[in-house]
Amino acid sequence: MMQSLINSSEEHLSHAITSLATVEFSQAIYDWLRRCFEIDNCTILAFYQTRQPELFFSHTNVKQVHERMERDYLSSIYLLDPFHDLHVDKAEDGLYRLRDCAPDHFHRNEYYAKYYGRTTMIDEICYHARVARGVSVQLCLGRDRSSGRSFSGRDMEVAQRISTIACGLMKKQWSNLSARGDYTNETLVKNLQKKLLEHREISLSKRQCEVALLILRGHSTISIGLRLGISPQTVKVFRKQLYRKCEISSQAELFSLMSRYLAS
Template identity: 35%
Template sequence: MGETIGPSEARAIAMLMRIAGRPAFPSALRRVLRTKMAFRTFLILNYPANRPPTSEYHWIPDVALRETYITHYLGGAYQLDPFFQYSLQPFRPGIYRLRDIAPDRFFASEYYQQYYQRTNLGDEVGVLIPLSDGSVGSLSMSRGTSDPPYSKAELRGLRLIEPILVELLRQHGERILMAAGSRRAATLPYVLDEAIYHYAARAHAPGLTRREAEVTALVLQGHSSLSASLILGISDQTVKVHRKNIYKKMRISSQAELFLTLQKALLVENAKA
């Protein structure tokens, strides 16, 4: 993308404005963006308040990766996705890069090693837009681990049209809501530590305390003890004590076991949503 929008790009944007909210919009948007930057996956999701996400459109040529996305990510792994977690807090509508919003130890987390890394996806850029029913619209574009990361020029070109892209996705999301007659009053957002707390109460004796569940949720997302302590307003030593108690109660000895144990909890809670 250049520093200005040329006539062909202006025509493409005008076309997208006309078809926002229609079934043809996602694939048309993918084709427009594809002429400007390469990506391996192109996803449009909706993160409703208090319910699992819905995949409104996914372009994933790799069959195995597509199956993983449908069964594993939508089945519960999304709860540890930095983009999903970022959508639960107040945010500015716009473009975000995975590495910029991920927790400080995300790339060393079990979620990354056991799920994300196995997808062979590397750099990821997303767009987040709040919608009027309390849900969040999300666009994701990922590259493979064998691909070069998004360049400064590509990201600069994408940010050049950021206001247009945000508005197009907002119009698309709102028109879908109107067409489906599905406007809902906003509800409290999904909270991962609540799911962990209730799962531990059912599956382990004794269960976790509320604070231990909060620490567990942050550890699973990829926060270090220091990062978790800053978020919770406690010392990193206190976080380490909580982690020790969590391992003891759940009869485990490593973060890998914690992930595998709570991965089941994510799927259980997702099935009940």
């Protein structure tokens, strides 16, 4: 009689728990989550300090979602992803939704046009867990063209309710990961300055480089000003100087120039 009270999601949660410390865990936690609410795709990866992310698991119904994951995303442009900012900012463990994390002009920037928009993604959430010093693991769940719908209010309620369980399991599974060094936006700025000078003989000031990165991430002039504590007019001056030094005239050209030098 008691057995009939156990539903499918609870059975799969039990399997996820017993799969801890095994190679089956990623599949098991995904199987549990997709029985809690509808999911079209899943990506599990780790962000480190001074090296590229590590992909643990991916599943999708639509090929385009992960088609350019390894070639483009993991190689460099992950640094423009709003979810990666959670790692840089050392965000608290929990559930995050892309639309709440993304800059105000995210859907207008080149990262979205050249990469994210082509994944056919409609909505995305992630469980973010700081599993060890300098390491964050994110379990990202998406809705794409296969369903054509965003996560509903009920979906978000369920996802939020189980977030402590999901993050707790992630921390337990990947607590053995480690990273050397420290990583901040200032680190990225210095790396980008150095590479542009070495490879293109372009000498940018720290502020010009900061403005460039915020443009690439999808921040408007007003948003950049708020982030850097300067006026919108001053932002326009820095952007004009940036474009002149780089001998470009558009955000598309800025993305083309800098995307290859983002990763250290």
